[in-house]
Amino acid sequence: MKELDSITKLTESFKSFPSIGEKSAERMAYALLDMDDSKVTELVKSIQEAKEKIHSCPICGLLTEDKVCTICDDENRDHSTCIILSNEKDVYSFEKLGTFHGVYHVLGGDLSSVKGITPDKLKFKELIQRIDDEKIKEIIIATNPTIEGETTALYLAKLLKDKDIKITRLAYGLPMGGALDYADELTIGKALAGRTNIK
Ligand SMILES: [Zn+2]
Known part of the structure; x- marks a missing residue:
């Protein structure tokens, strides 16, 4: 059976992190599915907040x-x-x-x-x-x-x-x-x- 598209997408995203290979990325994708909805919402919010708030000191x-x-x-x-x-x-x-x-x-x-x-x-x-x-x-x-x-x-x-x-x-x-x-x-x-x- 072919892997679900959403899992493939997530795995690809996680692979872009340093030291994360195919296997680890896949494990992270499945771990995310097991997380409570509230935890996932919190994670998404932290990522967005970090990207919005953090910048280089001029x-x-x-x-x-x-x-x-x-x-x-x-x-x-x-x-x-x-x-x-x-x-x-x-x-x-x-x-x-x-x-x-x-x-x-x-x-x-x-x-x-x-x-x-x-x-x-x-x-x-x-x-x-x-x-x-x-x-x-x-x-x-x-x-x-x-x-x-x-x-x-x-x-x-x-x-x-x-x-x-x-x-x-x-x-x-x-x-x-x-x-x-x-x-x-x-x-x-x-x-x-x-x-x-x-x-
Ligand atoms: Zn500075």
Whole structure:
């Protein structure tokens, strides 16, 4: 017997989530059918609400439900020290540490000639503007420990070489080829504390 169209559709949708293969997607689709109607309504509402309310902070690019994110809006944070991230979700690795009190700037990815991600597709221009506007004194480059992340870090160092700021890069010890959000807090804490000067 052919699978019901609605199940096939649901399975296809779930397959678009990271790490969800055909089998898991199918299990999720059947699990949804077993859920109480009220739970399903709640789930649909949460998805819609998240999509409606969450947007990128116009200053740093972190996700927020407010006009500006709570970090940019916090006067007690050190706005002169800025961690550069490839992706917005990487912020949690640093915030969990509780030892970094500066601000962030999300580039929106890493440079990659294979994927066609050129400098104009990432938020470099916005960063330069911020360095001038917010009197940033130190930039800590925390792009992913991958070839693309390295390329991005080198590009950034070159781009900012004439600016009167300190540029550091997270110390190694982070597994090369990995992603920041998979590294544990101890590793990230050490990488941050032992950051090396590149300018
Ligand atoms: Zn922000």
